[in-house]
Amino acid sequence: MFKKMPGDEAQHLVSTTPDTAVVFRPAVVRTPAFVTLVIFAWRFLAGLVRLLWRHPIASAVVAVPCVVAWLYGWRMSLVLIAAAVTVLALWCSVHRPSFLRLVGWRLLAFWRFVWVYRRHWQAVMVVSGLGRHLRGRDYLPHLVRVRCTSWADVVTVKMLHGQAVKDWADRIDHLAHGFEARSCRVSIARAGRLVLVFPRHDPLVTPLPAMPIPDEVSVGPVMVGAREDGSPWLLNVHGTHVLVAGATGAGKGSVIWSTIRGLLPAVRVGLVQIWALDPKRMELSFGRTLFGDRYAATPEQCADLLDAAVAVMQERADRFAGQQRSHTPTVEDPFVLVVVDEVAFLTAYQSDRALKQRISAALASLTTQGRAVGVGVMAALQDPRKDVLTIRNLFPDKIALRLDESEQVDMVLGDGARDRGALADHISPIPQQGAGVGYVRLEASPDPIRVRAAYVSDADIRAMAEAVAA
Numbered sequence: 001m002f003k004k005m006p007g008d009e010a011q012h013l014v015s016t017t018p019d020t021a022v023v024f025r026p027a028v029v030r031t032p033a034f035v036t037l038v039i040f041a042w043r044f045l046a047g048l049v050r051l052l053w054r055h056p057i058a059s060a061v062v063a064v065p066c067v068v069a070w071l072y073g074w075r076m077s078l079v080l081i082a083a084a085v086t087v088l089a090l091w092c093s094v095h096r097p098s099f100l101r102l103v104g105w106r107l108l109a110f111w112r113f114v115w116v117y118r119r120h121w122q123a124v125m126v127v128s129g130l131g132r133h134l135r136g137r138d139y140l141p142h143l144v145r146v147r148c149t150s151w152a153d154v155v156t157v158k159m160l161h162g163q164a165v166k167d168w169a170d171r172i173d174h175l176a177h178g179f180e181a182r183s184c185r186v187s188i189a190r191a192g193r194l195v196l197v198f199p200r201h202d203p204l205v206t207p208l209p210a211m212p213i214p215d216e217v218s219v220g221p222v223m224v225g226a227r228e229d230g231s232p233w234l235l236n237v238h239g240t241h242v243l244v245a246g247a248t249g250a251g252k253g254s255v256i257w258s259t260i261r262g263l264l265p266a267v268r269v270g271l272v273q274i275w276a277l278d279p280k281r282m283e284l285s286f287g288r289t290l291f292g293d294r295y296a297a298t299p300e301q302c303a304d305l306l307d308a309a310v311a312v313m314q315e316r317a318d319r320f321a322g323q324q325r326s327h328t329p330t331v332e333d334p335f336v337l338v339v340v341d342e343v344a345f346l347t348a349y350q351s352d353r354a355l356k357q358r359i360s361a362a363l364a365s366l367t368t369q370g371r372a373v374g375v376g377v378m379a380a381l382q383d384p385r386k387d388v389l390t391i392r393n394l395f396p397d398k399i400a401l402r403l404d405e406s407e408q409v410d411m412v413l414g415d416g417a418r419d420r421g422a423l424a425d426h427i428s429p430i431p432q433q434g435a436g437v438g439y440v441r442l443e444a445s446p447d448p449i450r451v452r453a454a455y456v457s458d459a460d461i462r463a464m465a466e467a468v469a470a
């Protein structure tokens, strides 16, 4: 898209460099009026067809009453409007989801396309540096489409030729504030096209109660909370290792306990064993009866328990060698989930060097060889720096809850995650609003997803322990 300079303005334009006698004056060819008129008429027609094609419902809402008023008078038009409003109100009250899907969100999208995005597009693009002004022409990225969901505007954009995704990812603040949103997330739709997500409100602002204990016996994926789009947040634990990073009070406990809760039916029938390492003695000790004798608190006990898990892993590896390449949980060979609360206590902050080395070696063995033989690790930690947990890259799945510094986001979720909108350092420190909220990046997709873990209360944990004991 570009804006031409008016001819008269260009005629007086003089391009020269100081201290030289050379003066360039552009030649202006006067276009006949009828050519200009044809061009404007063509543009108007093309715009009209595009509008009807893209926004048929919104166009009909405006056009039909006008046509009826013109043909049959304004009274008839008013009757028609009243009838349509009554039908729509009835539809909305009888079946709200279908009304919103087919009418509501489309009307809102049209309104926001015109009023928010189209109106501010040029200013935001130019000020943020995403548009270019070259030789008297404004080159702007093309606003292709706006779609509305229950919580966000999804805006499709055609980048300028030569632009990179990073150019947009570096300007998410400009885009968010320019279009009056709290944040902006960038993902690639296809070559040259981006999808920008602007949340209109935060669907995760209220805490979620503990998920119901599933009826079905399963080793996962387990439902640990909700995703921003309202779908369940399912977390894989079997066949992977999970690292949960978050500052103190970020709600790491809720991710751990929601996972254990989802696995409870499988624990009850012996298809899953939870081995708990609780060096802080605060989190996992509460449901201690769930773990039986597979619970460790002191560093020595933790080292012993980790060595025992390595022994199970090696024994299975010897047995499975040449027989099977993946693990299917059975009562004889259950899935072992080693849960470590605040892993840094056992690694970086451990003063006994021999113990520290033993623990680090065991954790490294489990995270490199455990997943194929049914031994998984779920570790929580506050500080995600490399010198605190040298093996953090051995965890395929990572969850970033509230973090203190912006640099920590990429340390947990990988390069570029924060630029793409994983603002884990902006999560509210108020527990009601921010505890359990975080971002996940799945192995299959580079785009971070915002999630909230359900809160498993002390009473829920007590009930879980009783359910397993029964």
Ligand SMILES: Nc1ncnc2c1ncn2[C@@H]1O[C@H](COP(=O)(O)OP(=O)(O)OP(=O)(O)O)[C@@H](O)[C@H]1O
Residues within 6 Å of the ligand: 207, 208, 246, 247, 248, 249, 250, 251, 252, 253, 254, 382, 431, 432, 435, 436, 437, 452, 453, 454, 455, 456
């Ligand atoms: N998912 C959640 N939803 C709402 N509130 C939560 C959630 N998780 C935790 N909270 C609240 O936040 C407080 C801190 O949570 P929690 O102890 O799990 O954080 P943490 O990350 O484990 O902190 P620390 O590292 O200090 O142990 C809890 O006491 C609880 O009131």
